[in-house]
Amino acid sequence: MKANSEVILTRKVTPEMIAKLEGIVGKDNINTGDMDKILYSHDMAPLPKEAGMAFKNLPDVVVRPETDEQVAKVVALAYRDGIPIIPRGNATWGLGGCMPTNGGIVIDMSSKMNKVLEINKEGMYVKVQAGCTWKGVLDECMKLGFIVGSYPSSFPAGTIGAWTSTNGMGTGSYKYGSSKDNILNMKVVLSDGTLIETGYDQIGSYMSGYNLNQFFAGAEGTLGVLTTVTMRIYPMGEIRPVTYEFENLKDLHGPIQKIISHASIKPLHIAWSDYLHFANQRKAGIHAPKVKNVLLVALQGDPKFVDLEESEVDAIVAEFGGKKLDREIADHEWSERCYEFRARKVGVGEIPAEVIVPAKHWGEFVDECYKGFEVMKMEPGGVIGVIVDRSTALFMPYYFKDDESLLGMTAFSFNFYLGDRASLYGGRTTGFGVFFAWNMDVIHDGETADFMRDLKTALDPRDIMNPGHLVCGKTRFGINMSKQLMAFGSKMIQGVKKLLPADTTFSDNLKRFRYNDMEHEVEEGRFRVLGDGSQ
Numbered sequence: 327m328k329a330n331s332e333v334i335l336t337r338k339v340t341p342e343m344i345a346k347l348e349g350i351v352g353k354d355n356i357n358t359g360d361m362d363k364i365l366y367s368h369d370m371a372p373l374p375k376e377a378g379m380a381f382k383n384l385p386d387v388v389v390r391p392e393t394d395e396q397v398a399k400v401v402a403l404a405y406r407d408g409i410p411i412i413p414r415g416n417a418t419w420g421l422g423g424c425m426p427t428n429g430g431i432v433i434d435m436s437s438k439m440n441k442v443l444e445i446n447k448e449g450m451y452v453k454v455q456a457g458c459t460w461k462g463v464l465d466e467c468m469k470l471g472f473i474v475g476s477y478p479s480s481f482p483a484g485t486i487g488a489w490t491s492t493n494g495m496g497t498g499s500y501k502y503g504s505s506k507d508n509i510l511n512m513k514v515v516l517s518d519g520t521l522i523e524t525g526y527d528q529i530g531s532y533m534s535g536y537n538l539n540q541f542f543a544g545a546e547g548t549l550g551v552l553t554t555v556t557m558r559i560y561p562m563g564e565i566r567p568v569t570y571e572f573e574n575l576k577d578l579h580g581p582i583q584k585i586i587s588h589a590s591i592k593p594l595h596i597a598w599s600d601y602l603h604f605a606n607q608r609k610a611g612i613h614a615p616k617v618k619n620v621l622l623v624a625l626q627g628d629p630k631f632v633d634l635e636e637s638e639v640d641a642i643v644a645e646f647g648g649k650k651l652d653r654e655i656a657d658h659e660w661s662e663r664c665y666e667f668r669a670r671k672v673g674v675g676e677i678p679a680e681v682i683v684p685a686k687h688w689g690e691f692v693d694e695c696y697k698g699f700e701v702m703k704m705e706p707g708g709v710i711g712v713i714v715d716r717s718t719a720l721f722m723p724y725y726f727k728d729d730e731s732l733l734g735m736t737a738f739s740f741n742f743y744l745g746d747r748a749s750l751y752g753g754r755t756t757g758f759g760v761f762f763a764w765n766m767d768v769i770h771d772g773e774t775a776d777f778m779r780d781l782k783t784a785l786d787p788r789d790i791m792n793p794g795h796l797v798c799g800k801t802r803f804g805i806n807m808s809k810q811l812m813a814f815g816s817k818m819i820q821g822v823k824k825l826l827p828a829d830t831t832f833s834d835n836l837k838r839f840r841y842n843d844m845e846h847e848v849e850e851g852r853f854r855v856l857g858d859g860s861q
């Protein structure tokens with residue numbers, strides 16, 4: 327990376343720059359239209375239009391590169407004038423990670439850079455473009471009898487580069503770790519357009535030396551754009567989900583502790599869903615098994631070993647009074663692992679509050695989730711989550727909220743509330759993005775947070791790589807979303823939420839609309855009068 331020199335940055339996207347971008351990616355791969363800008367101004371988080379008052383979240387231009395070199399040229403051009411670069415996968419994260427905070431160039435990685443480049447069975451690795459979805463790569467590997475170690479439950483849409491950049495936890499994390507644990511090598515474009523490699527395609531990064539694979543993972547695009555990723559793949563064997571039912575969710579505490587402290591059992595995935603989750607799905611007219619609280623354990627490997635693990639897990643669960651469920655229910659729950667939020671079908675906002683807590687406090691934190699629903703007057707969707715590793719549990723209690731009114735935004739305060747509760751147990755909220763960037767100063771001491779900011783400045787001296795994210799949340803007026811300001815705001819919004827009447831949007835909508843009938847009507851061929859476009 328070249329040294330920074332004294333330059334005056336215009337920070338303006340000019341027609342001359344657009345022409346240069348067209349020269350790099352081709353005219354058809356550029357968008358500057360208003361509608362495109364709106365589409366690329368947010369991720370899955372339902373934001374009221376008022377958000378535009380705080381952030382300049384409309385990008386100046388969207389580009390869809392096809393190669394690593396094109397990404398490098400786009401970034402080098404942006405570096406020249408100090409224009410923000412916002413890497414974007416499929417925008418499913420929800421913390422505003424790919425939301426521009428000060429205009430700039432959104433690099434859409436998923437449109438063209440979405441290919442599986444090589445699957446090497448002997449070397450047991452797969453090389454993919456960063457905009458490829460996890461489903462895309464998993465499907466290709468499975469055809470050859472391999473799996474990728476882990477993937478998010480949003481794997482039909484979540485991209486390789488994005489999940490690596492958020493260092494997420496998901497399906498398979500219990501056995502194989504997170505994305506970063508499975509990376510062999512990456513190509514990364516740095517802020518001045520330099521293209522580097524972080525490791526080796528065919529061997530792991532061992533011994534001393536800065537481990538760049540680990541360094542760029544979890545950086546939320548603030549240190550560079552990942553363009554190509556090489557990951558380990560594993561012989562698939564059999565994947566066998568098993569499910570167990572318990573009277574109360576908290577009853578799962580014993581078996582979970584015994585499984586995670588077992589010397590040999592190593593399931594691919596351990597997850598749970600509570601009675602509310604199933605009941606609400608059924609209320610919403612979705613097919614869901616008639617069960618109470620469910621522990622899902624997915625085992626993977628050679629069938630002989632899987633048999634052994636299953637009998638061990640069966641014995642542990644029986645000891646704690648759990649009931650083994652039919653194979654169909656286990657298969658159903660496994661196939662539903664990426665559709666946790668189906669109850670939104672009734673036209674309601676459905677948001678998870680994600681926190682990680684030490685796995686040993688699992689049972690106590692179940693109580694915290696239900697208490698939180700009550701104290702914050704939430705309309706609960708369910709308490710679901712995943713055991714990430716022997717020490718870490720990811721809780722995702724979700725709730726329904728009114729997406730159509732500004733007041734509905736107060737429901738987000740539950741996420742602040744739960745983050746505060748998690749910290750009492752040594753846990754924390756998960757990602758940062760824009761909305762939780764201030765949390766950097768909450769979960770780290772001041773010196774450590776400053777060191778991270780210094781690293782960012784050293785690698786990105788012109789502050790163009792996804793600015794306003796992860797290490798620094800800043801509004802368009804230059805107001806820092808500091809720990810103090812946000813802690814005050816968070817307490818205030820929690821206070822307001824407690825004063826408001828309890829949320830009832832889900833149950834109201836159930837009464838107001840007959841969704842299944844609507845589907846039926848569409849099938850019957852509903853008569854519609856379309857305008858001629860002049861209205």
Ligand SMILES: Cc1cc2nc3c(=O)[nH]c(=O)nc-3n(C[C@H](O)[C@H](O)[C@H](O)COP(=O)(O)OP(=O)(O)OC[C@H]3O[C@@H](n4cnc5c(N)ncnc54)[C@H](O)[C@@H]3O)c2cc1C
Nearest residue numbers: 415416417418419423479480484485487488489494547552
């Ligand atoms: C139903 C549902 C289930 C989910 N389940 C999980 C889960 O199990 N585990 C989990 O961790 N998350 C989960 N998520 C959150 C999200 O889907 C994942 O984090 C996913 O990996 C995001 O992928 P994306 O392509 O949509 O990323 P985006 O939202 O487009 O981007 C996410 C972040 O990555 C950065 N980024 C994107 N591409 C690159 C790149 N090539 N180089 C550098 N930075 C980049 C962006 O700037 C942004 O900061 C879930 C979301 C939903 C809606």
